[in-house]
Amino acid sequence: MGEGPYSSTAFLASKYDKPVEVFGLPGKRGLWELDGEQFITSITIPRWPTRTVPAAGSDGHADIIDPVDGVIHSFLNLKKGRDGRWTASMYAWTRLDGRGWGDPSHYFQGARAAAVPPMAGLIRKHEINDGQKTYRHALAMSLTFSGLSSRTGYVFPASSADRTWRDNTGMIPEGALMMLPEDFDTASIEDRDLRKVAETLKVYGAYVVDRNHGTPFYIYVENGADFNLHKPKWNHAVDQDLKRMQKALRQVVGVKGWLDGYGRKFSPEEKLNMISMRGPWVATAGKGTAKFDTWSQSLILTGASSRSEFQHRNNRSFSGVNWAKMEGGQRYNLKLQSSEDSELQLTILGNKGNRTMFSSHWLGNGDSVEFTWPGESSRAVLSVRKRSDNGGESRVRAFVYAKDEGIINPLSKTLSR
Structure with missing residues (x-):
């Protein structure tokens, strides 16, 4: 580390x-x-x-x-x-005030393999000598090929993994929360810096956010922190304690509850949007362009008229995140947020593409509709059109939430998939 x-x-x-x-x-x-x-x-x-x-x-x-x-x-x-x-x-x-993890809509939110910013979970410079027994957050950890899973690249809350995850030979996916058991002996760790990390791993753990080359585990410290467990020379006791920690670390598979950075209980469950407006979009009628804008998470129509229509047909509107797939038989709510002169329609086609299984019909700003996702293999088509000839810029953004559950449960999604 x-x-x-x-x-x-x-x-x-x-x-x-x-x-x-x-x-x-x-x-x-x-x-x-x-x-x-x-x-x-x-x-x-x-x-x-x-x-x-x-x-x-x-x-x-x-x-x-x-x-x-x-x-x-x-x-x-x-x-x-x-x-x-x-x-x-x-x-x-x-x-800056977000979850820190990707969601089904905005699924890649940082340059780490797990789609989080590299600063997420870092041991920061100002934290090292702050007098606290633990760091008040989960840490960021990488594993090497022999530790990472080849069965699945990632689990909740990660939303991506290294592209070559199938080359791994281990059992632990990215996104996994790794912890030391409650009875792990930290009192015998003489090095103060290492003991603080070990105490943190017992309370908050470390999320696997990336892959390294040749090190069983690596916990990241902010560059420029002057953090070195082996200064001024190799520390044999630290080496032995690190190996003891390596053997004791386990992937979390069940929790009684969650603690925030102040030691208070909280629930991390929340609604997550299941649909994205990312492209590619194809003009099917009229003029103008339709382009996805990551900053507003919306589709921007430029130079379009009342005769302009655009479609998205490749199913990337709905999440490619493996723990957030649309489920057959599940009720959902679709709501539109758009400029007053633009509309959206969701059509779900059968697996051969020749049968309409659901159509939302055209929705305007603030409109919503409930629907059931078909149980069989299906394909979603999003259509967007203008209602005026003003030629100005228009924005369209859709939201889809599970109607009955409506909540992503981090424990169930981690364990059941």
């Missing part, structure tokens, strides 16, 4: 920082915008801390926290060229 080239730093922006434009890597099609699943030429970060330095490893992680907009900007392979030009291979963002 410690700092390193594959850890990260959280860089705090201020209202005085100037904007910076980040481009895709040289020779690539552009910057891969993870949520929209699309290449973009560049992205402009409105407030860029001048001291931003990405991690030295090949992942090149760096997170920028913008308290003005309430956003965490997350990059993979971030680099600054000799000409001062910033480039990266991937970009994602999450709300």
Whole structure:
């Protein structure tokens, strides 16, 4: 556990920082915008801390926290060229006051493999000597190939995993919560820094957020924290305690309850939107364009008229997240939030595409409808159209929640899938 080239730093922006434009890597099609699943030429970060330095490893992680907009900007392979030009291979963002994890709609919210920002779960510089017995949050952990599962890439609350997860040979998926048992002996750990981590693993645990190469487990500490368990020389006692912790760590498979950072009981259950407006969208009538906007999580119609219509047919509107699939026989509620001059229709077709199993008909802003997801294999088609010829920009966003349950239960979704 410690700092390193594959850890990260959280860089705090201020209202005085100037904007910076980040481009895709040289020779690539552009910057891969993870949520929209699309290449973009560049992205402009409105407030860029001048001291931003990405991690030295090949992942090149760096997170920028913008308290003005309430956003965490997350990059993979971030680099600054000799000409001062910033480039990266991937970009994602999450709300500063959000869950920290992806949801079925906005499923990729950070540059870690588990779709979380690298700063999530970091042992931060200011926490190391704060006088507390534990860190007051779950930690971030990676496992190597022999620990990670080849049966499933991830479980709730993770919403993604390394693309080559099938090459793993272990049993533990990304997103798993790892903990030390209550009776694990921490009193015998002489090193103060290691003992604090072990105490944290007994209370809050560590989520598996990534894969490493060759280390049974690695717990990430913010770069620049001067955290080193083996200074000024190799510490044999620390080495033995780490091996003892390795043998004792277990994946959580049942809980009686949850504690927040202040030791108070709370329920992490909440409603999660099951539908996304991400593309690709195809014009089926009229003129104009329809493009997904990650910032508003909506579809933006530009230059469209009352004769314009656009469709999404490839089923990516509904979640590809493995713990959030639409379930046959389950009741759902569809609600539309849009400009007053735009409408949406959801059509569910049978597995051969020649039979309509459900049609919401055209919904306007604020309209909603209940429906039952068909039990057989089906395909969803979203259609959006304008009702006016004003030529202005219109926005469309849909929300789908389970009607009866309406709540994602982290325990049941982890254990039953």
